[in-house]
Amino acid sequence: MQYLVLYAVVLVVVWLLYVRRQRRIHSQHQQQLEQSVAAGLVEPPSLHPVVDPLRCLGSSSCVTACPEEALGIIDGKAVLVNAASCIGHGACLKACPVDAIKLVFGTEKRGIDIPNVSSEFESNVPGLFIAGELGGMGLIRKAAEQGRQAIEILRKRARGAHDLDVVIVGGGPAGLSAGLSAIENKLRYKLIEQEESLGGSVFHYPRNKIAMTAPVKLALVGKMRFGEVQKEKLLEFWQGVVAKTGLSINFRECMEGIDRDGDGFIVRTNRNTYRTRSVLLALGRRGTPRKLDVPGEESPKVVYRLIDPNQYDGQAVLVVGGGDSALEAAIALSERSGTQVTLSYRSAAFARVKQKNRDTLDQAQRNGRVRIELESTVKNIEAATVTLQTKDGLKTLRNDAVIVCAGGLLPTPLLQKIGIEFETKHGTA
Numbered sequence: 366m367q368y369l370v371l372y373a374v375v376l377v378v379v380w381l382l383y384v385r386r387q388r389r390i391h392s393q394h395q396q397q398l399e400q401s402v403a404a405g406l407v408e409p410p411s412l413h414p415v416v417d418p419l420r421c422l423g424s425s426s427c428v429t430a431c432p433e434e435a436l437g438i439i440d441g442k443a444v445l446v447n448a449a450s451c452i453g454h455g456a457c458l459k460a461c462p463v464d465a466i467k468l469v470f471g472t473e474k475r476g477i478d479i480p481n482v483s484s485e486f487e488s489n490v491p492g493l494f495i496a497g498e499l500g501g502m503g504l505i506r507k508a509a510e511q512g513r514q515a516i517e518i519l520r521k522r523a524r525g526a527h528d529l530d531v532v533i534v535g536g537g538p539a540g541l542s543a544g545l546s547a548i549e550n551k552l553r554y555k556l557i558e559q560e561e562s563l564g565g566s567v568f569h570y571p572r573n574k575i576a577m578t579a580p581v582k583l584a585l586v587g588k589m590r591f592g593e594v595q596k597e598k599l600l601e602f603w604q605g606v607v608a609k610t611g612l613s614i615n616f617r618e619c620m621e622g623i624d625r626d627g628d629g630f631i632v633r634t635n636r637n638t639y640r641t642r643s644v645l646l647a648l649g650r651r652g653t654p655r656k657l658d659v660p661g662e663e664s665p666k667v668v669y670r671l672i673d674p675n676q677y678d679g680q681a682v683l684v685v686g687g688g689d690s691a692l693e694a695a696i697a698l699s700e701r702s703g704t705q706v707t708l709s710y711r712s713a714a715f716a717r718v719k720q721k722n723r724d725t726l727d728q729a730q731r732n733g734r735v736r737i738e739l740e741s742t743v744k745n746i747e748a749a750t751v752t753l754q755t756k757d758g759l760k761t762l763r764n765d766a767v768i769v770c771a772g773g774l775l776p777t778p779l780l781q782k783i784g785i786e787f788e789t790k791h792g793t794a
């Protein structure tokens with residue numbers, strides 16, 4: 366009897382601890398959701414889960430499976446509490462024991478344009494292929510797989526009187542894998558990448574981020590056997606592959622237009638014009654950095670992302686933009702020695718940013734480490750200064766570097782011009 370009472374007491378204590386823990390988790394998730402709503406970060410970037418509340422048992426398996434901490438449990442049901450960080454890899458879908466999750470593109474409010482692509486990765490424009498995230502399917506493994514397969518398919522096309530067999534646009538996982546396949550298949554190729562770095566979106570992951578991927582076959586190299594891998598290790602691996610295989614990549618070359626040219630294409634870039642039989646677009650979905658279009662912007666001191674904060678030690682830096690990447694750049698620079706950081710944003714307040722970034726920025730401003738110029742725009746970039754148009758008139762500041770974080774422009778209009786058809790998805794698979 367004594368034992369029974371003891372067991373009962375233990376069970377009640379365990380149960381109470383469980384309930385307390387669940388309540389704490391529930392309130393944390395509720396808080397996360399409220400913060401996302403307050404910051405205006407409620408729209409997922411692309412593919413994301415939708416939970417059927419009638420089926421969901423609130424088991425938390427999806428919450429545990431999600432490596433991006435995008436899901437939470439509120440009122441016993443799974444909810445996308447941190448929608449902006451969902452990257453659509455579907456670990457939640459696989460983890461759900463009752464099939465309550467489906468993955469969809471876009472939401473009622475925010476449509477996602479997905480190009481029409483055949484099972485052979487060809488768009489409705491014959492000879493124009495699309496691989497990787499631009500086609501809707503993100504993820505490192507899938508992008509790499511599609512890049513390789515697309516080249517294997519397009520190599521079967523007859524070679525015409527073109528200078529090249531294929532121009533591959535984009536140096537992310539899809540483009541890199543396609544480039545290796547082009548070498549293996551002895552194609553005449555050009556691989557162009559608008560940035561000066563390898564790896565596409567992976568290069569932009571937060572420092573030390575663990576990427577969840579799965580083994581994938583790369584032409585010339587064999588299986589890339591990564592499961593969970595630190596971003597830096599993955600980039601190092603790709604750099605090794607490029608060095609070993611001699612894959613040629615034209616960095617800082619941006620595709621600006623594609624025109625029909627008989628049975629092939631003319632690809633126009635900021636540096637060249639290529640006549641090619643086929644084009645493989647492996648552009649991803651981040652787009653081309655939005656420019657300021659002001660005098661002096663062509664100066665080498667203007668860049669469109671912060672790579673290494675250390676290089677700005679002792680410098681006067683202007684960061685332009687009002688999103689998380691602008692705030693994170695300003696914060697990182699403010700922590701370096703001797704920097705003089707100004708953050709210029711055209712609106713009156715920072716909407717749509719993470720609370721954590723807003724708080725850290727406020728702190729940096731209070732400590733005099735960052736000067737914030739709201740309702741300001743850049744007027745002119747001069748050799749040693751920048752001029753801002755502010756609500757109090759023109760202000761000229763000492764300046765050694767400008768970092769523009771004003772988002773990216775998707776090439777949808779440019780691709781539509783050449784005839785690629787898109788479907789706007791509003792919450793469908």
Ligand SMILES: Cc1cc2nc3c(=O)[nH]c(=O)nc-3n(C[C@H](O)[C@H](O)[C@H](O)COP(=O)(O)OP(=O)(O)OC[C@H]3O[C@@H](n4cnc5c(N)ncnc54)[C@H](O)[C@@H]3O)c2cc1C
Nearest residue numbers: 497498503504505535537538539559565566576577620649
């Ligand atoms: C924060 C974050 C975390 C993620 N974590 C994971 C993860 O853990 N596991 C996973 O599998 N996936 C993850 N993903 C998704 C994964 O990174 C992408 O799905 C994958 O990189 C897509 O590869 P891609 O080659 O299609 O495009 P991208 O990697 O985006 O590469 C496209 C390249 O094209 C270039 N480009 C674009 N336009 C032009 C132009 N006009 N001219 C020349 N070049 C151009 C871009 O500069 C870019 O380098 C994550 C994504 C994000 C944002």
Ligand code: SF4
Nearest residue numbers: 431451452454455457
């Ligand atoms: S799709 Fe991936 S990132 Fe999005 S909620 Fe599911 S597991 Fe998390």
